[in-house]
Amino acid sequence: MYYKARDKARSNGRQYHLAAILRRNGKVVKIGENTSKTHPRFTRTYADGNISSHMHAEMNVLRFSKPGDELEVMRFNKSGDYVMAKPCTWCMSHILKSGIKRVKYTNEEGDWICLNL
Numbered sequence: 001m002y003y004k005a006r007d008k009a010r011s012n013g014r015q016y017h018l019a020a021i022l023r024r025n026g027k028v029v030k031i032g033e034n035t036s037k038t039h040p041r042f043t044r045t046y047a048d049g050n051i052s053s054h055m056h057a058e059m060n061v062l063r064f065s066k067p068g069d070e071l072e073v074m075r076f077n078k079s080g081d082y083v084m085a086k087p088c089t090w091c092m093s094h095i096l097k098s099g100i101k102r103v104k105y106t107n108e109e110g111d112w113i114c115l116n117l
C-alpha cells in the first residue's frame with residue numbers, strides 16, 4: 001500500500017513528491033499525491049498578489065475526509081528517499097478545520113511522527 005502511495009507521488013511530474021493517505025477506522029479511504037490540478041476550495045493568495053490553488057497531497061485527500069479520520073503523509077525526493085513530510089501551516093489549517101484526529105508523517109529516516117490533534 002505504501003509502495004502504491006510512493007509510486008503515485010514519484011510519478012506526479014512535480015518538483016516535490018508527496019503522498020497523503022486518508023484512513024477511516026484503519027481502512028484506506030483515499031490515496032492522493034500533490035498535483036498541479038487546482039481546486040477552488042484551496043485557492044491561496046500570496047503576498048505578492050499571485051493566486052495559486054495547486055493542491056498539496058493533503059488537500060487532495062481532505063476533500064474526501066470526515067471528522068475523526070486519520071491522515072498519513074509521505075514525502076520523497078527524486079530518487080525515492082524519504083524527506084521530511086510535515087504538513088505546511090496552510091495544510092495544517094485545513095486539516096484542523098476538517099476535524100482530522102491524527103496526522104502521521106514521515107521524517108528523513110522514514111520513521112512515522114505522530115500528531116494527535
Ligand SMILES: [Zn+2]
Pocket residue numbers: 056058087088089090091092
Ligand atoms: Zn501543504
